[in-house]
Amino acid sequence: MNMADKAPHPNPLPHGERESGAHSVSDAPDNAMPLTSPRGGEVGPQGRVRGEGAETRGPILDVAGVAKTFVLHLREGARLPVVSGAGFDLYPGECVALGGPSGAGKSSLLKMVYGNYRIDAGHIRVRDGGEVVDVASTAPRRLMKLRATTMGYVSQFLRVIPRVSALDVVAEPLVGDGVSREEALATAGALLARLNLPERLWSLPPATFSGGEQQRVNIARGLIAHRPLLLMDEPTASLDAANRQVVIGLIEEKKQAGVAILGIFHDAEVREAVCDRVIDVTDFARAA
Amino acid sequence: MTDQANQALAAADAPLLVSEGLSKNYGARIGCRDVSLDIYPGEVLAVVGESGSGKSTLLGLLSTELAASAGRVSYRMRDGVLRDLASLGAAERRLLMRTDWGLIRQNPADGLRMAVSAGGNVGERLMAVGWRHYGNIRREATDWLGRVEIAADRIDDDPRSFSGGMRQRLQIARNLVTKPRLVFMDEPTGGLDVSVQARLLDLIRGLVSEMGLAVVIVTHDLAVARLLSHRMVVMRHGRVIETGLTDQVLDDPREPYTQLLVSSVLAA
Numbered sequence: 411m412n413m414a415d416k417a418p419h420p421n422p423l424p425h426g427e428r429e430s431g432a433h434s435v436s437d438a439p440d441n442a443m444p445l446t447s448p449r450g451g452e453v454g455p456q457g458r459v460r461g462e463g464a465e466t467r468g469p470i471l472d473v474a475g476v477a478k479t480f481v482l483h484l485r486e487g488a489r490l491p492v493v494s495g496a497g498f499d500l501y502p503g504e505c506v507a508l509g510g511p512s513g514a515g516k517s518s519l520l521k522m523v524y525g526n527y528r529i530d531a532g533h534i535r536v537r538d539g540g541e542v543v544d545v546a547s548t549a550p551r552r553l554m555k556l557r558a559t560t561m562g563y564v565s566q567f568l569r570v571i572p573r574v575s576a577l578d579v580v581a582e583p584l585v586g587d588g589v590s591r592e593e594a595l596a597t598a599g600a601l602l603a604r605l606n607l608p609e610r611l612w613s614l615p616p617a618t619f620s621g622g623e624q625q626r627v628n629i630a631r632g633l634i635a636h637r638p639l640l641l642m643d644e645p646t647a648s649l650d651a652a653n654r655q656v657v658i659g660l661i662e663e664k665k666q667a668g669v670a671i672l673g674i675f676h677d678a679e680v681r682e683a684v685c686d687r688v689i690d691v692t693d694f695a696r697a698a
Numbered sequence: 699m700t701d702q703a704n705q706a707l708a709a710a711d712a713p714l715l716v717s718e719g720l721s722k723n724y725g726a727r728i729g730c731r732d733v734s735l736d737i738y739p740g741e742v743l744a745v746v747g748e749s750g751s752g753k754s755t756l757l758g759l760l761s762t763e764l765a766a767s768a769g770r771v772s773y774r775m776r777d778g779v780l781r782d783l784a785s786l787g788a789a790e791r792r793l794l795m796r797t798d799w800g801l802i803r804q805n806p807a808d809g810l811r812m813a814v815s816a817g818g819n820v821g822e823r824l825m826a827v828g829w830r831h832y833g834n835i836r837r838e839a840t841d842w843l844g845r846v847e848i849a850a851d852r853i854d855d856d857p858r859s860f861s862g863g864m865r866q867r868l869q870i871a872r873n874l875v876t877k878p879r880l881v882f883m884d885e886p887t888g889g890l891d892v893s894v895q896a897r898l899l900d901l902i903r904g905l906v907s908e909m910g911l912a913v914v915i916v917t918h919d920l921a922v923a924r925l926l927s928h929r930m931v932v933m934r935h936g937r938v939i940e941t942g943l944t945d946q947v948l949d950d951p952r953e954p955y956t957q958l959l960v961s962s963v964l965a966a
Contacts, residue, residue: 484961526950528946550929554943573896
């Protein structure tokens with residue numbers, strides 16, 4: 411059952427043609443990044459050339475023709491179009507920002523890639539080892555496995571679980587990967603120390619933490635395990651300058667390890683430090 | 699590509715419980731209509747809906763406490779063979795229920811023997827699977843009381859002297875002591891204070907992942923479903939009207955009724 415079969419394709423342009431539009435500089439105020447084409451192997455903003463090996467292996471994420479409209483049945487079936495004809499690729503080792511003004515659908519698009527929001531048309535293909543999985547049409551169980559091994563998500567806010575300590579919240583993904591509890595807790599502690607979270611907080615459930623403290627727990631949880639594809643929604647929104655620098659360093663390390671990152675980075679300093687290009691979501695929203 | 703991946707996955711782990719076209723009528727009234735679903739090892743499936751939506755009837759049918767008007771339920775026995783539960787003899791089914799399955803009821807008094815000591819409640823299930831040595835039974839029962847956070851010195855007290863939260867934790871120990879593979883839970887946190895609920899949910903969450911249990915949990919509390927379950931089915935008028943990963947259904951509900959359910963609760 412492919413969802414793309416059920417709904418008419420809203421955009422007749424083939425994927426390749428859409429993509430040039432997707433990468434064009436727009437009038438969005440947010441768009442401060444130089445734009446590069448991953449296929450052309452152009453030099454990135456920091457003078458790095460994207461890895462040759464990565465390119466021959468193809469994208470880890472391939473989004474094409476994605477359309478989404480919310481239908482609000484409690485509001486007389488009001489329709490809220492989010493995006494239409496959204497398409498882009500993401501390659502190992504690069505960090506790409508979703509750009510565009512507030513309300514353009516950046517977070518929604520990120521949630522669609524994660525499979526949190528379902529889509530009406532198009533495909534979202536993620537390379538998972540030797541397989542390619544379409545998030546939009548795969549079985550729920552396959553999506554669960556994809557999230558457990560390949561695709562991580564760092565949300566803006568921590569979902570607090572009663573009675574579970576910060577250290578356990580952070581260590582959980584590693585334990586899920588089969589790492590021993592002792593080793594996972596040690597790694598979690600090292601990461602929290604690096605993010606300057608006071609050690610006296612580690613054994614407490616994060617419910618009473620400040621916004622910035624919760625966000626650091628969230629980032630540590632999102633980055634502790636290796637996931638080849640990371641989705642990040644404003645990872646530094648509530649952080650001070652020193653901790654922003656720590657997060658920039660952590661993201662750099664992920665990129666060096668070949669992790670592909672798709673994120674929303676409102677903070678210009680962070681965006682310029684880590685992102686190789688910006689995809690302007692305004693075009694997809696306008697089409698919707 | 700995706701189909702191949704799904705096939706590979708299906709071969710790697712097969713469903714534990716399968717229901718096909720399950721229906722139940724109470725006279726002219728429909729309890730449950732044409733429900734087909736799979737539950738896999740280690741997976742928590744939440745069944746949500748309002749009172750009268752058929753979710754408790756579905757739980758009764760899946761656990762064979764109720765006889766279906768149509769359709770069937772199959773279970774993968776420990777030998778790996780998927781068997782139609784209606785084809786099992788009464789003795790075979792009883793053995794399955796007290797060894798490989800657990801059933802946590804909303805009211806612990808319905809799932810416990812209230813005049814038997816806490817240790818006896820836990821030990822009884824062990825004796826049912828052949829344990830005979832008193833010392834071993836008592837040791838195992840003490841260990842399980844500890845795992846559900848009941849002090850060892852309460853082992854000889856009977857559950858009538860326990861609080862609601864303690865009784866529910868005792869019911870969990872009684873059900874999990876035989877290391878079942880599949881546990882049915884019917885509103886396990888219903889009727890408990892919020893703070894008691896949080897403790898119980900944390901306990902259930904830990905035990906489920908530690909033991910790799912498959913769980914079917916019926917709840918009207920979407921926050922409970924969010925915390926515990928991987929997948930969700932939404933029921934209305936006896937039918938399953940929406941399914942998906944729990945976060946999909948709660949964050950992007952499609953059906954009018956699901957949107958109503960999700961929008962009717964305070965942020966979960």
